[in-house]
Amino acid sequence: MIQDYLILSVILFCLGILGVITRRNVFTVFMSIELMLNAANLAFLAFSRLHESMDGHVLVMMVMAVAAAEAALALAVVILLHKHKGKLDTNVFSLLRG
Amino acid sequence: MEHTATYIGLIPLFPLVGALVLGLMHMLTCTKNPFPEKLYGILACVGPLLSFFLALVVYYHLKGLPAEERFLSHNAFTWFAVGDLQVNMGFLADPLSSLMLLFVTFIGSLIHIYSIGYMAGDKNFGKFFAYLNLFLGSMLILVLGSGPVVMFVGWEGVGLCSYLLISFYSEDTDNVLAGNKAFIVNRIGDLGFVLGMSFLFWAIGTHGFDYLSLKANAHNLTPGIGIAVCLLLFIGACGKSAQIPLYVWLPDAMAGPTPVSALIHAATMVTAGVYMVARFSFLYAHFPLAGSIVAWVGILTALLAAFFGMFQKDIKKILAYSTVSQLGYMFAAVGIAAYSAGIFHVFTHAFFKALLFLGAGSVIYALHHQQDIWKMGGLKDKMPKTYGTMLIGALALSGAPLFSGFFSKDEILFSALASGHTGIWIIGVLVAGMTAYYTFRMIFLVFHGEPRDKEIYDHAKDAPPVMTIPLIILAVGAAFAGVLNLPGIFGGSLNISHWLAPSLVEHHPHVSIWIEILAIVTSIAAFAAGITIAYRKFGHGAEEPEYTGFAKFGYNKFYVDEIYNAVFVQPYKAVGSVISKFLEPNVTDIHVKLCTWLYQKAGKAFKVFQVGYIRVYAIYMVIGLSLMSLFLSQSLK
Amino acid sequence: MFEHALSVMIFLPILTGLVMLLFPLSKGTARITGFVVTVAILFRGIEIFLGFTGTGGMEYVESHSWIQSLGISYGLGIDGISLLVLMAGTVLFPMVFTIFKTQSKGYYANLLIAQGAMIGTICATDLVLFYIFWEVMLLPIFFMIGLYGGPKRIPATLKITIYTIAGSLLMLAALVYVAVSYHTQFGKWTFDIVQLSELNLGSGFAVWAFLMFMIAFAIKIPLFPFHTWLPDAYTEAPTSTTFVLSAIMAKIGVYGVIRFVVPVFEIEFARFAVLLSLAGVTGMIYCGLAAISQKDMKRMLAFSSASHMGIIALGVFCMNVQALTGTLFQIAAHATSTGVLFLFVGLMEERMQTRKIEDLGGIAYRAPIFATFFAIAMLASVGLPGTSGFIGEFLIILGAIKFNAFIGILAGTTLIIGVCYMLWMFQRVFFEKSNERTEEFQDLNVSEALTFLPVIVLILAMGIFPQTFIKKIEPAARQQIVKVFTIPQAQVADTTVPTLGHNNHKK
């Protein structure tokens, strides 16, 4: 059933959100976001199958490209952070507050 | 005809211009090199004398007209006109106002002359005459005004001048306070006047707001509004003419220079209330209830003031209370619709009270501003002219037969009796006796007996002619003014009453001659009783008694001033400081303060949420999402 | 120049002020420039006054389309309602430049901008234009108090600014609402007040819009209980700013009610009139009572000014021609009297470095001219007949009695309340014994005396010949009343016939 795929996608998406809001490790947070994108991709493909149109496939490719671009930048930032503090704790980076 | 009418406008103008000129002269030069006093004196007297002259012209002009057409009116210009309200700067000379004019200008001129002597050497000589002229001008506007609003101009003007003149010696705080008191109390009255006018306007004034139109429309007045208007106007009169409960300012007003007391607080300004009631006789005659309230307030004031007068030791205070008391008589008269009697008493009172004040002024002048009668004594040898004239004044005031006061007072008492106001009559007779008592108490203590203060006594002498001549002229008036309105029983023909008749709405009751005789006999008896008691007690010199018991109560004027202070003045101040110290910062401003406080607190509180953690920011987002999802899930069904 | 008299009056000072701000000028030059400009404005103002026919309609009209999509126009005009307010804004200004010599360039520039904006507010017939000037008017005030004010100036500045802006923003919402309602009713956009007055607002929000308008004006006037900014601001502001605030800006609040609120919200206005007039009377009494316990002369005058504004505002709420005319007249009268009093206090402060009443005394002996002028202004302020203060006050009380006897009687107490604190102050400052401080008091010099003289003469002239002014404003006031309040026909006829008679009589 297509719905099963979609529900799986929802579960993965929610787990991704959970990762973002509960973890302090920069990598984990970032990978959780990737997980959310993957969940979206799954939904795209499921819908694509549902409608039997291949537009969804193209969209998935685009999302992947965006994910890749974001990943490149995010990793560059992670390196920068590590240079500054040697830590990957997001809570360490709270100089800007109040 | 035309010309005479325009003259009316000039009558008040002369003193006003005089005031302006004198004021400017004084204002511009007083700190450097003032003009000589003589110049001021002459300039000051020009205005009143010219006015007096014109007043005579007007009088004779009116006299030449038939009784029913005896009025001249002149609208100088439209003062203001808004909607139905049309107020002209108009002047009206009719028998009533012409009579007032005559004696106001006459006595005013005399007092001006007198003051030249009295004020000699004062550094504010010019200012004094400027004020005096201004006062006279205002009084003339009051008298001549063709409608209530114009009258109000003069009404307030005299109040202002009274303030300025009472606080003339302004370095002394008490004097200024007395001035303030006078002005404020007068203003309380003025409030009544303004409100009365306003109600009157909306009731009957929309077709013209001058006396003639009002008189023509007076029948449209409903009793409720009518009585309200009468009473409100009477509050104004109470303020100006020092009746209960607003009489308190007048005794204090004696702080001013004595000629001022003579002019303002005896002869002219204080009678404005009586004049006003007489002016509005067409209202008061319509509503006897209002009239009798006026009469009762008047006679009670007369009683109270006479009572206070019996215990005073300041010569001017005695005269002040006597003024209040006499004013009470006048109100009693106008209250019972005996308008001409009231006005006649105003007329005679102007003479003898001005005389008494000026005489007292001479005494004070001679004794270097000593006013305590217990410090005087035996002055009759030192100051014969003063003594003689003051004696005449005292006799007139006390109602000694054949003096002017006798006729006017008798006219009032007779009217009270004749119109059935027996209570007023009884009190009136009593007050007559008391008047005789306190007047002669004063005369005896001042002029008879042994000198109590030798040093003062030695320096005393009669005033210069510029002061004594007015005294003598006034004395003649005080003695013989009564002749002008001699009642039938004395072979006269009530000249003044007849003269006034076209201006007033009054009915002369026809009563038997016996009642008239009864009235005369009782007043003479009262006079005799009063003077006898006074002679017994003070005729041969007496020492200042200790005031005890009731006398102390009377001497302290029943503590009315203190009560007023405690009931009105102090609470007023307290409310003021409560407002500015407590209410204003803590209560009225509370909405501002509260908002500010909340605002700042909220700002601080919200700062806490900006923790700086990415995770927390994400949590905010997700919480928001979550709430919205809940909301949207509802709408999905 | 002649068709654009009003535009010139608005923009000449504003532009001069801006130029003064932007270019380096010496203090003296700035002052002289300011003086020349204000005198030029004064002459234009007098010219307008003399040329004003007083038929009740708008005169000197200028109208250009500005933002067509919303029907906003650049509309200016003067009628009887705005005439005297305009006069107050033009006549009194040159004084400020002659009397106070010590202020800096920026101060004079701000004064000029304030004047231009005020004239703009008075002349605008378009709601948006009015609003723009209304807000602009506040900015120079903000800077003048904040930069040149007394020691506690910053809280005072904040209070007046935020308070008044809060009010005016609410008004913005309301005026937009009005225009939008017009659009839905008539299908076109306009902000012109004449057209907007044809609007029938029936719905529930109209009440709110009315209240928003009223709050804005009530804050500006200020009406009880929105007056709390006033004592602080008046006290802390430099004297000439206080003068501008009290003499002109407060009046514009009243003017705004007459011009913009009454025609549009006639029903709501009638509904709330009693409440509003009570607020006016309460404010009058409250501030009058507060005035008596003040120790600072300027603060006392501030309360006195607030007290008078209560009465002036009352005249608007009474909804009859006498009270309205009284208000319009009193606007000018109060501007002359209280404004001048503030200037006098400023002079005293300049000479004696104190405003504390208890520190003063006996000035009258040292400075008779000053004392006389002060006394005349003071008497005008307490409403003595013969001075400008009486006519307006009398008319307002008269109208109030018609409107509601109780309120009328309360309004009457102004006669007493005003006189109490004024005399009290006068006694302590001008009478009694002089002290070391006041021994040295210099009387007005010739130039100062000549500056004040015209105003003093004006005070007296307005008291003695008020008809000169009233005949120009009365027709507009009458029109306003007749137009706005749906009086039954018979009654309308009743009121117009005698007035026609009066007109004949006047000629």
Next chain:
Amino acid sequence: MHDFISLLPLIIIGSGAILLMLFSAFEKIQLETASYISMGFFAAAFLAQLLVGCGPETVLFDKIFNGMLVSSNFTMIAGLIILGCGFFTAMNSHTYFKINLFCTLEFYAIMLFGACGMLLLTLSQELITAFISLEIMSLSIYILVGYDRSNVTSTEAILKYLMLGAFAGAFFTMGTALIYGGTQSTKFAEIGSFVAGHSGTNPLVLGGVFFIFVAFLFKAAAFPFHAWVIDVYDGAAAPVTGFMATALKTAVFTIFANFLAINGALHKDWITFLFYIAVFTMFGGNLIAIGQNSIKRMLAASGIVHSGYLLIALVAISTDNFTGTVVGYYLAAYAVGTLGIFSALSYLAGEGEKRATFDDFRGLANVRPYSAAAITVFLLSMAGIPPTAGFMAKFYVITSAFTAGHMTLAVLGIVSSILSMWYYLRLIIHMYFHEAEECFETGGSPLAAAATFILVFCVFAIGLYPIVI
């Protein structure tokens, strides 16, 4: 041909970006030259945009691009604002990087790329195109925010922005997926016809729109997605902050408005939702702004408030004949004011932005009177005091809210405007009514100052002649 001209600004900017990127390989080219070049490209693109004079809606290259780009008056306005912002930002950067030495040539290239993304975003009428444009724009801005690598706060800012931005982006993709699932298409036009063709709410469309809103609201910094904005503004360099506060917001609100305007039915479903968001955004922003001590943080918070006003305008959008004038005008007014302040900050802040807090601005009017006056004008414009552009903008917003029948929203907007007075006035008070404690002169080039004064002129010009929009 017309299509090509409509795309011309985009092409100019894109080629400029690539050109600058290539230039950056050469060591010889001076940084200043790069800024002049970028200014030149922005100016050229601006003029091109102005020349387009776009009339009604036109689908650009319908055949090739399959109806994904649509230009209209509104997009032209947005384009003008974006390009103008870019131009002034280049000027500001010129000055700023003379004082702060961490810039390289790529900065300008990335800025141009960012502008390119923004222009694309305004034009795009398809969700995935929008998403990619959004990402182009966001990535560029991320890089600009974190440009000062040696500065830990700058790095922190990029981290926050990047992580949360990607998080929001994930919602966007999920939303797109849902809409795709619901309507079989991601093109606005087809979504619109789908919604119009089906009565009742399709749950997939509802959910999809909801998630897409999340992304837009995040970028627009609406409550409760606002928290990042303050820290990021604070951490970024002043010209960058100015750029992202104005141009980015313009682009986001343009696409947001376009998206909302797809269909009346869609709009109707979301009004209540946006209503609350708008209200919370305005008040939340105000409350945060009150407590701030740093100017940039205050401006960030005030930016939140302005987003709230823009949301009011969105709520009041009339879908029947959507022109976007109100939104466009507000964006222009807001952009001019905000950019003006950031221009001033660019040259006033000094090295390492040490003039940052309210207290640092004490007595500025004595030291730099003209700058203080300019800042005052901008603040007044942001506060909505006439006769500035900010007032007219607020006026239009309130008018549109009333016209749409949203009385409450209009009144709440006014109330929030009252609340905002305090912190704007606070800065003015600090500048004028306090004495300077310490003052320092700042160097740099006069370009930022010039930008400031041009913008002052713009504030009044736009305010007094709103016809230009």
Next chain:
Amino acid sequence: MFAEGLFSAFSVLAVLGALGLILFRHPMQGAMSLVVTMISLAGLYTLLSAKLIFVLQLIVYAGAIMSLILFIIMFLNIQPEDLPEETGRFYYFIGGIVILIPIASFLIKIMKSLPGTEATIVGNGFGGVKEVGLVLFQDWLLPFEIVSILLLVSLVGSVVLAGSKRRLSK
């Protein structure tokens, strides 16, 4: 039947991988779990007849992107003591789940509203390279083009942020 079995297996693996990602303390273990998820997803994609995407998922996602991430993790040589403390993690999870319940239920409700369709494999080249490519270059040319700009930006950005320091002097 076989497809359903595969679906169950893959989905269980995917969920477990996701759980591993968010539960493992060390990012390295998390990354490995994510790889599991991605591969499972790739498997699911085949079940949805997305042949091209299946390949791309393996090459681009599981291969390139995850390798990059793993590389960086290794490159930074993260020691357990460098990792955040995260003491209250458990409570955060509980709280997070509570917050997420409405979102999840909302999404599931949406998904449930769809008509049930069997996810059988579609033949005829659905999701094949050629077919997808045709769609891509006919209908989706613009996104394809602008993705290149995106990648360019990301490229430049990575260089700027993580590249060698070049400070310009005045």
